[in-house]
């Protein structure tokens with residue numbers, strides 16, 4: 001694989017909270033256009049990894065490279081400017097802004113893409129948001145909030161979309177809508193890093209999986225390999 005196609009590369013990452021170390025040499029690689037998952041039981045360090053990539057949490061040691069440039073411990077807005085869009089755990093949409101205002105608030109097209117994300121494009125992806133365009137963030141259902149959080153990240157025209165707990169707390173029907181939208185984005189060439197507890201849709205969606213246990217990668221492979229490894233699924237995911 002040529003290094004030109006490497007979008008995100010995380011190596012030897014160490015981090016934690018106060019005296020308590022959480023990441024012990026985390027690593028991760030996402031190539032352009034690839035969909036990658038970060039899997040593992042609760043408390044293993046997935047969110048800490050994402051926050052360290054995004055500059056929302058201090059990385060103590062190691063490398064975080066995006067498009068060949070060092071982004072370790074850059075402020076979050078600078079990481080976003082480089083082309084990383086985050087859909088955070090808990091969604092964190094603005095409750096007192098309308099759907100449309102939420103979408104416009106952080107929109108940007110810094111890389112002058114040929115087909116940038118616009119209001120009409122995100123409304124095409126999630127027609128429900130158009131119906132709710134004038135509603136405030138706090139008037140939306142959980143599913144609508146997640147659609148809004150994804151759309152808001154898309155409006156920054158990212159090269160890499162990161163979703164922490166993509167479908168947590170959503171009904172099966174809404175979950176399916178989210179998976180369908182992510183499959184469409186992947187088909188269009190968007191690189192995606194996704195954390196979620198539902199393995200079956202991730203096996204269909206993703207090119208590669210990284211399993212984290214106690215702050216380090218203990219298994220890596222494609223969907224066929226993970227499907228064919230019930231021991232790893234049981235041991236690391238309880239699935």
Ligand SMILES: Nc1ncnc2c1ncn2[C@@H]1O[C@H](COP(=O)(O)OP(=O)(O)OP(=O)(O)O)[C@@H](O)[C@H]1O
Pocket residue numbers: 017022040041042043044045046047048049
């Ligand atoms: N703000 C914090 N202060 C102290 N410890 C924290 C903080 N956030 C997370 N931790 C601890 O760091 C460890 C890793 O947490 P992290 O949220 O990264 O795990 P995770 O794999 O994302 O799990 P989950 O699925 O539960 O979100 C856990 O032991 C957690 O208790």
